[in-house]
Structure formats: C-alpha cells, structure tokens
Amino acid sequence: MHFAGNGSVKSPTVVESAAKASPGNCSFRTLKVATVAPKRPAPAGHDEMDMNTILMNSPEAPTALRSSSSDEETTPSVGLRRSLESRLSSRVQRVPPSPIRRFFDLATTMDDVISLGIGEPDYVTPKPVLNAGSDSLLQGNTSYTSNAGALELREAVAAMLTRLYGAPTYDASTEVLITVGVSEAMYLAMQALLDPGDEVLVPQPCFVSYTADVILAGGTVVDIPTYADNSFVLTPGQLEEAITPRTKVLLIGYPCNPTGAVMNREELTAIAQVAEKHDLVVISDEIYDRLVYDDHEHVMFAALPGMAKRTIHLGGMSKDYAMTGWRIGYAAGPAELLGAMRRIHQYLIMSAPSGGQAAAIRALTDPSAELAVQEMVASYGERRRFFVDGLNEIGLDCFEPKGAFYAFPSVRRTGMDEYEFADKLLREERVAVIPGSGFGAGGEGHVRCAYPVEMSKLETALERMYRFLRRHGV
Ligand SMILES: Cc1ncc(COP(=O)(O)O)c(C=O)c1O
Numbered sequence: 001m002h003f004a005g006n007g008s009v010k011s012p013t014v015v016e017s018a019a020k021a022s023p024g025n026c027s028f029r030t031l032k033v034a035t036v037a038p039k040r041p042a043p044a045g046h047d048e049m050d051m052n053t054i055l056m057n058s059p060e061a062p063t064a065l066r067s068s069s070s071d072e073e074t075t076p077s078v079g080l081r082r083s084l085e086s087r088l089s090s091r092v093q094r095v096p097p098s099p100i101r102r103f104f105d106l107a108t109t110m111d112d113v114i115s116l117g118i119g120e121p122d123y124v125t126p127k128p129v130l131n132a133g134s135d136s137l138l139q140g141n142t143s144y145t146s147n148a149g150a151l152e153l154r155e156a157v158a159a160m161l162t163r164l165y166g167a168p169t170y171d172a173s174t175e176v177l178i179t180v181g182v183s184e185a186m187y188l189a190m191q192a193l194l195d196p197g198d199e200v201l202v203p204q205p206c207f208v209s210y211t212a213d214v215i216l217a218g219g220t221v222v223d224i225p226t227y228a229d230n231s232f233v234l235t236p237g238q239l240e241e242a243i244t245p246r247t248k249v250l251l252i253g254y255p256c257n258p259t260g261a262v263m264n265r266e267e268l269t270a271i272a273q274v275a276e277k278h279d280l281v282v283i284s285d286e287i288y289d290r291l292v293y294d295d296h297e298h299v300m301f302a303a304l305p306g307m308a309k310r311t312i313h314l315g316g317m318s319k320d321y322a323m324t325g326w327r328i329g330y331a332a333g334p335a336e337l338l339g340a341m342r343r344i345h346q347y348l349i350m351s352a353p354s355g356g357q358a359a360a361i362r363a364l365t366d367p368s369a370e371l372a373v374q375e376m377v378a379s380y381g382e383r384r385r386f387f388v389d390g391l392n393e394i395g396l397d398c399f400e401p402k403g404a405f406y407a408f409p410s411v412r413r414t415g416m417d418e419y420e421f422a423d424k425l426l427r428e429e430r431v432a433v434i435p436g437s438g439f440g441a442g443g444e445g446h447v448r449c450a451y452p453v454e455m456s457k458l459e460t461a462l463e464r465m466y467r468f469l470r471r472h473g474v
Pocket residue numbers: 057119180181182183184207253256257285287316317318324327328329
C-alpha cells in the first residue's frame with residue numbers, strides 16, 4: 001500500500017498486514033459464503049442516515065434541546081405568550097448540546113466522504129438469526145410479549161451469562177429484563193435508582209448517552225477522566241478520590257466506546273473492592289463483551305466475588321450479533337432493582353419488539369450464530385490490526401485498543417486540537433472522525449475512528465490521513 005503524500009511513501013508493515021487481512025483481496029468475500037454477509041452497498045443518502053444515527057446517540061440530538069432558551073432569546077410562536085423552549089423541563093435543558101453536531105452537519109453536505117464515524121457493525125445480521133426473526137413475524141407472532149420479555153429469551157440470556165462468564169444463575173422470572181437495546185436499559189437503571197442530587201461516577205471518555213441518562217433522571221454526573229498513558233482504565237485510587245457522601249452509583253463500560261480499552265480481572269477486582277467498601281451500586285455496560293482481541297479475556301463485573309448483589313449488568317444484541325436495528329438489549333441483576341426497572345419499562349415500552357426477541361433467542365442458542373460471531377470478531381480483529389498499525393505508522397500515536405471496534409489515536413503531534421483536526425481532515429481529505437472530547441473528559445487531543453469499514457476504505461482513509469499529516473508538517 002502506498003500512502004500517496006508528497007512523493008508516495010511505502011509502508012511495509014501496512015502492506016504486510018493488508019495482505020494478511022485480505023486474503024484473495026477481500027476478507028469479506030470469505031464471510032459472504034459463510035454464515036455472515038457484509039452489509040449491502042449503502043444506498044444514496046445512507047451517510048446522512050448514519051450521521052443522524054450518531055447524532056441520535058448523542059446527548060444533543062433533538063434540536064429543541066440545544067443551548068439556552070430564555071424568553072428574550074427565542075421568539076414565541078404566534079399565539080403563545082412564552083416560548084415553548086422556555087417551558088422545557090430543567091432536566092431536559094441540562095442535557096448538554098453535543099459539540100459534534102456542527103461537524104456532522106458539515107459531513108452530510110459532502111461527497112466521497114469515508115466515514116469512520118459510525119459505531120455499528122458493517123454486517124447484516126447472521127442469516128439463521130435473521131430468518132428466525134422474520135419467520136416468527138410471518139407466523140403471526142406480532143403481539144406484545146410479556147412485559148419483561150419472552151421467558152424463553154430471558155432464560156437464554158441467563159444461561160448464556162453463566163456459560164460464558166460463570167455468572168451466578170439469574171432467575172429469569174425476576175432478575176432478567178429484555179429491553180429496547182442497552183439504550184433503554186441504561187435509561188431505566190438511572191430512572192430506577194436516582195433522586196435529585198445523587199451522584200453517579202462515570203469514567204470517561206464514555207458512550208455519549210451515559211451523561212444524558214443521569215441528567216434526565218435528575219442525578220449528577222461526576223466525571224472521572226481516564227488517559228491513554230494509563231490505558232484508559234479506571235483505577236481504584238481515582239475511584240476513591242471521587243466518592244462523596246452523595247455517591248450512589250458507579251457506571252462502567254468496558255470494552256469501552258470510544259477508546260477500545262478493556263479492563264482485566266485484576267483491575268476490575270480492585271474496583272469491586274472499592275465498590276464493596278463504599279457500598280456502591282454498579283451499572284456495568286458490557287455491550288461489547290464478545291468483541292475482544294488478542295489474548296484478552298472478557299470478565300463480567302457481576303461475576304466477580306460479591307458483585308452480583310450490587311450490580312446491574314447490561315448487554316445486548318446490537319454489536320456482538322450485528323443486530324442494531326432489531327433493538328434488543330437486556331439487564332440482569334438483583335430482583336429489587338430489576339423489578340423497579342421493569343415497572344418503568346411496562347409503562348414506557350410495554351415490551352421489546354417481538355420479532356427482535358425471536359431473533360435474539362436464535363442468536364443465543366444456535367451454534368451457527370455463535371460461529372458467525374466468531375467470524376465477525378476475527379474480521380474486526382484483522383481490521384483493527386491493520387488500521388491501528390497504519391495510524392501509528394503515519395504518525396498518529398494510537399493506544400492499543402483490545403475491545404469494541406474503535407481506535408482512539410492522539411492528534412497532539414499535529415499541534416491541532418481534536419476539533420480542528422477533525423474539521424480540517426474532513427474538509428481537506430474527506431475522512432470523517434469524531435473529536436474525542438465529545439465523549440467526555442480525557443478525550444481531549446484524540447479522535448475516535450470506527451473501523452467496521454471495508455478494508456479498502458480503511459486503506460484509502462490511511463492514505464488520505466497520511467497526506468493530510470504531511471501537509472501539516474507531521
Ligand atoms: C457503550 C454503548 N452502550 C450502549 C449502546 C447502545 O446500544 P443499543 O441501544 O443498540 O443496545 C451503545 C451504542 O453505540 C454503546 O456504544
């Protein structure tokens with residue numbers, strides 16, 4: 001592969017890893033004849049949809065939530081003495097506007113953009129799983145299910161957690177809840193636990209919804225920044241320091257979006273000891289549990305000694321099984337907490353989508369779905385190696401991500417901050433990445449690149465980034 005800068009420069013490592021990652025020039029083709037298929041080519045306008053997805057995932061999504069809303073600043077609609085914006089709840093007004101909005105508005109106006117901004121698999125749901133969902137619907141299973149979700153699915157979730165992670169056997173009737181993605185489960189957990197002023201400790205950078213969910217529940221977010229030189233992990237010392245008499249919940253999410261960081265058993269055990277000492281409730285978002293690489297073994301937080309009784313475990317089908325659109329997630333934990341979440345869920349949602357639940361049952365019980373997960377993980381792993389090596393080689397120092405499907409390189413060597421970098425890279429070279437500080441404290445000086453993108457596009461993105469860096473003196 002050539003990084004065609006001012007006089008093209010050959011990059012032997014990248015050439016080698018590209019060749020390995022794409023036997024026969026296309027690692028996807030192998031997958032196509034197996035149980036997983038790459039997503040169909042994006043239709044016109046797809047990028048816009050994807051950008052919107054990112055925005056919807058961000059705290060600022062609805063325009064109505066943006067910035068200030070005093071009467072002086074907004075013109076009341078005809079017939080209203082006070083603006084509608086001024087009547088929004090203070091909770092909603094406290095949800096911060098996302099700093100990435102302007103940036104994505106710009107991306108959607110451009111052609112030929114390689115987007116590394118999309119945090120979702122580039123696969124269609126594995127065939128047997130997809131068929132199970134559609135067959136179930138065609139057979140007429142189009143009604144509500146039990147509020148908590150189909151018992152068969154709750155049992156499958158509980159069995160899977162015990163099988164994979166040695167989790168305590170959750171009682172499917174009282175300790176497992178099927179939700180509309182982890183998104184809903186997180187919202188419910190916060191609503192169930194928080195009173196105004198309760199503090200939630202949130203290691204950052206982190207998934208953008210965490211902060212919004214805490215605020216919407218009336219709680220207070222306490223930022224705990226994590227950094228590349230400490231592998232973006234939370235340390236017991238940081239945790240101890242952040243605890244106050246108002247602390248109620250610790251929220252962790254490893255493997256991490258946006259850094260790709262993971263925490264090993266020893267590190268998590270140290271966190272568990274602090275949680276025990278200070279009697280914290282822990283919410284652990286493990287939506288990327290299966291997407292781990294090299295020698296890393298995922299450890300389920302609730303399976304650590306003594307943690308099941310204080311932990312709400314969150315997981316879902318979106319990432320591991322390429323099922324983002326089916327909207328199925330789950331929560332498992334102590335009956336008192338799960339019962340409260342269920343109470344909110346039954347009024348808010350009734351039940352998660354029935355077709356999605358049928359598909360999820362198949363995903364968790366059919367060995368061919370398991371095979372498909374392994375194939376997808378292997379492919380992400382190849383792309384991770386190729387892309388992270390490529391970033392380091394062109395001059396963007398990249399922390400080694402061992403989970404999820406994101407790379408989080410530092411852009412400090414460019415002398416630009418993450419916004420200027422992302423903005424100029426998009427305008428000059430049409431590569432879309434997300435400024436790291438959009439994900440919270442600790443993200444400054446970094447950008448998030450999602451690598452579930454065709455290998456050839458990753459290669460072109462690296463070439464463009466290389467050219468960009470040379471132009472800017474790196
Ligand atoms: C860390 C994390 N948690 C939760 C979610 C929400 O996932 P879903 O609602 O599709 O289950 C996402 C989506 O990007 C995520 O990255």
